Amino acid sequence: MPYVSPHRENLPMNLDPHISLPITALSSPTLQSLEQHQPIPQHQLPPSLELQHQQQINQQQRQQQLQLEQQQLQYARGVDESQGLLHKSTTSKGKYSLKDFQILRTLGTGSFGRVHLVRSVHNGRFYAMKALRKSQVVKMKQVEHTNDERKMLKLVDLAFVIRMWGTFQDCKTVFMIMDYIEGGELFSLLRKSSKFPNPVAKFYAAEVCLALEYLHNHNIIYRDLKPENILLDKNGHIKLTDFGFAKEVPDVTYTLCGTPDYIAPEVVATKPYNKSVDWWSFGILIFEMLTGFTPFFDSNPMKTYENILQAQVTYPDYLGSDVVDLLQKLITKDLSNRLGNLQNGTDDVKQHEWFDEVIWDRLHNRDIETPYEPPIQSGCGDTSQFDRYPEAELDYGIEGVDDPYDNLFEEF
Numbered sequence: 001m002p003y004v005s006p007h008r009e010n011l012p013m014n015l016d017p018h019i020s021l022p023i024t025a026l027s028s029p030t031l032q033s034l035e036q037h038q039p040i041p042q043h044q045l046p047p048s049l050e051l052q053h054q055q056q057i058n059q060q061q062r063q064q065q066l067q068l069e070q071q072q073l074q075y076a077r078g079v080d081e082s083q084g085l086l087h088k089s090t091t092s093k094g095k096y097s098l099k100d101f102q103i104l105r106t107l108g109t110g111s112f113g114r115v116h117l118v119r120s121v122h123n124g125r126f127y128a129m130k131a132l133r134k135s136q137v138v139k140m141k142q143v144e145h146t147n148d149e150r151k152m153l154k155l156v157d158l159a160f161v162i163r164m165w166g167t168f169q170d171c172k173t174v175f176m177i178m179d180y181i182e183g184g185e186l187f188s189l190l191r192k193s194s195k196f197p198n199p200v201a202k203f204y205a206a207e208v209c210l211a212l213e214y215l216h217n218h219n220i221i222y223r224d225l226k227p228e229n230i231l232l233d234k235n236g237h238i239k240l241t242d243f244g245f246a247k248e249v250p251d252v253t254y255t256l257c258g259t260p261d262y263i264a265p266e267v268v269a270t271k272p273y274n275k276s277v278d279w280w281s282f283g284i285l286i287f288e289m290l291t292g293f294t295p296f297f298d299s300n301p302m303k304t305y306e307n308i309l310q311a312q313v314t315y316p317d318y319l320g321s322d323v324v325d326l327l328q329k330l331i332t333k334d335l336s337n338r339l340g341n342l343q344n345g346t347d348d349v350k351q352h353e354w355f356d357e358v359i360w361d362r363l364h365n366r367d368i369e370t371p372y373e374p375p376i377q378s379g380c381g382d383t384s385q386f387d388r389y390p391e392a393e394l395d396y397g398i399e400g401v402d403d404p405y406d407n408l409f410e411e412f
């Protein structure tokens with residue numbers, strides 16, 4: 001049955017209420033469609049993540065798997081020029097074109113278009129193709145953000161961040177080709193599981209922390225951290241996706257963007273801000289993973305903003321004192337006290353007591369067993385972890401029509 005995801009909407013340029021469903025009260029169609037997802041079976045979860053005790057993992061097996069993944073990555077990157085898709089361009093600029101892919105189904109929809117599962121006609125591999133309508137991007141004043149998204153994704157190279165292989169455009173649409181991440185959104189898993197046990201939340205938070213560390217080290221602010229933008233790969237590791245608001249900011253910026261529940265007070269108050277906003281959202285993310293709701297939620301977004309500006313959080317009793325301490329240091333209006341935003345940067349977050357068990361080097365190498373492996377049965381190209389979206393008639397690839405936005409997306 002067609003189903004529209006209850007994702008929280010971004011608020012690109014203004015504070016107009018444009019929010020979706022109360023996140024704690026999912027409507028029955030939503031629950032119905034989530035039935036296809038496998039929740040984390042609570043009784044099967046490790047009693048504690050106890051990252052230090054993961055040595056029992058069969059090292060050799062993991063090593064082999066890593067090698068295999070590396071070989072596959074090299075292949076897909078086109079290191080082998082004779083076979084690699086990346087070097088088989090059908091356009092003069094050495095880029096992809098629509099003819100290189102067979103479009104299969106919709107994986108997700110956004111404000112300006114949709115993301116399709118596609119298959120390369122050259123190497124048979126699956127990719128995710130994000131298609132953004134130029135007219136919609138222009139209407140919503142997102143031209144700069146769209147160009148930034150492409151620029152940021154081209155720059156980044158980290159296992160916890162989605163990899164983009166290339167871009168192209170036709171007269172109506174810009175396209176981005178990315179790795180297809182089979183495990184679905186952390187959002188879906190969280191809704192199905194209601195909330196995550198402490199060790200599970202800690203695992204995902206720790207991987208997200210490494211992604212933020214990497215981005216911030218490259219002067220990139222992400223600005224849209226939320227479970228909808230965190231995908232799980234087939235092994236259950238995270239991949240940050242949707243760089244629509246990511247920006248290279250060496251000092252400060254002012255743009256009002258993000259998703260209401262997750263926006264930092266300095267953004268709501270239109271003050272200059274920098275990486276600090278990601279650490280605020282990081283706190284909201286941990287809170288939501290552990291409780292199943294966000295701390296400032298109100299069905300009226302204007303009230304949400306008021307709540308954010310007051311930054312008064314009620315921490316449920318079942319949260320441990322260590323995580324409450326961390327959250328209080330992240331979800332604070334006081335920028336001179338917000339963890340991650342201080343002199344030691346990300347190290348302060350990584351060294352917080354709540355993350356004590358985490359062996360960061362091993363986590364970085366993805367050498368830690370994940371708490372949940374998405375049940376991907378039919379191998380590459382399996383879409384069982386994604387909700388079904390109504391398919392639309394596509395008008396991609398039409399030639400010979402005037403493009404009024406020709407000069408706006410020159411890099412694509």
Ligand SMILES: Nc1ncnc2c1ncn2[C@@H]1O[C@H](COP(=O)(O)OP(=O)(O)OP(=O)(O)O)[C@@H](O)[C@H]1O
Nearest residue numbers: 107108109110111115128178179180181241242244
């Ligand atoms: N690489 C990918 N692999 C698998 N699914 C993906 C991938 N990229 C995106 N998706 C799916 O498509 C959805 C929409 O993607 P994305 O958030 O990038 O689009 P968007 O147009 O920027 O959306 P929004 O308007 O909400 O910001 C994601 O939430 C996810 O479910």
